[in-house]
Amino acid sequence: MALLLGPRRALLIPKKVAAAGGGVIAATTLDPAHKGASASVGADKLTYTTTAAESAVRGLIPVATGKYKCEITFGATHTGSWGFVDGSWTLDGQFLGNTWSSWGFGSDGFPGTYQVVGGGGNTGDTPQPGDTVAMEFDVDAKLAYLVTPRGRYGPYPVNGGGMPGPYYFAFSQNSTSETWHINFGSTPFVLPNGGGFSGLS
Numbered sequence: 449m450a451l452l453l454g455p456r457r458a459l460l461i462p463k464k465v466a467a468a469g470g471g472v473i474a475a476t477t478l479d480p481a482h483k484g485a486s487a488s489v490g491a492d493k494l495t496y497t498t499t500a501a502e503s504a505v506r507g508l509i510p511v512a513t514g515k516y517k518c519e520i521t522f523g524a525t526h527t528g529s530w531g532f533v534d535g536s537w538t539l540d541g542q543f544l545g546n547t548w549s550s551w552g553f554g555s556d557g558f559p560g561t562y563q564v565v566g567g568g569g570n571t572g573d574t575p576q577p578g579d580t581v582a583m584e585f586d587v588d589a590k591l592a593y594l595v596t597p598r599g600r601y602g603p604y605p606v607n608g609g610g611m612p613g614p615y616y617f618a619f620s621q622n623s624t625s626e627t628w629h630i631n632f633g634s635t636p637f638v639l640p641n642g643g644g645f646s647g648l649s
Contacts (some may be wrong), residue, residue: 471533476632476648478619479508484540490627494634496619497627504539504621507632509648510614517584517645518617519637522555523575523626529554532585532606532615544620551606552620553583553594562594564604566614571601582639587615595639617648 477493484503489496496505507518520530529544530553537544545552545565554565555575562581563570573596582595586603590611593602619628631637633647 457523476507476509476634478505478630479616482506482539482616487539494630494632495627496621496630497625498621499624501624502541502543502620503624504542504544505619506533506537506539507617507630507648510535510589510616511585511648512614513587515584515586515588515645516617516648517582517637517641518647519580519582519631519639520619521580521629521631522575522578523623523628524627525623527560527623528619529555529619529629530583530619531565531617532611533618534612537618542620543622544618548607548611550618550640551592551611552583552618553592556622562596562601569601569604571596571599573598573601580638582637583617583644584642585615585617586645587613593642595642597639600640600642 464487478496480489483489483505486500487498487505489505529552531544533550537549543549550566553562555562560574561570562573584593590606592606593600593605638648
């Protein structure tokens with residue numbers, strides 16, 4: 449944040465990030481108003497748990513242009529999917545990435561692999577308990593990347609480049625009673641940046 453000193457007061461100018469329709473994103477979290485019936489969002493609005501499979505949650509702020517990333521730290525099992533949705537996506541009973549209004553990476557647990565949901569690509573990377581992974585999204589090119597502690601994979605086209613925006617980051621567990629922690633950039637990212645991707649905080 450920049451500090452501008454005037455003759456009578458100091459004015460704090462928040463960091464600007466492009467949002468759908470323009471405007472300023474001061475901080476991004478999960479959106480407790482847009483979650484599945486069995487999903488719970490923690491008090492910090494950065495943790496997500498569910499008691500029923502495919503009860504999802506999305507991020508607070510949509511994006512329409514730019515290059516963004518977030519990181520997810522999983523629990524012991526972390527079967528589920530994470531990616532991007534438009535505003536019409538249903539937050540209950542759908543595995544993220546299996547509809548035209550969503551696209552996602554997924555994990556089917558151990559000894560599975562990280563992959564694009566729906567057969568769009570398989571990284572060959574085997575998930576490990578407690579993994580932190582990053583997803584990077586070039587909104588304008590409609591290309592996504594997956595970063596794990598073992599490598600960076602992609603680019604993968606988001607629904608063939610035809611999925612309309614604006615887009616929300618979204619998360620859908622297929623396991624239950626597990627907590628995922630989401631970092632939109634409010635704390636430093638732990639995985640390498642593919643180049644030009646920024647957080648939403």
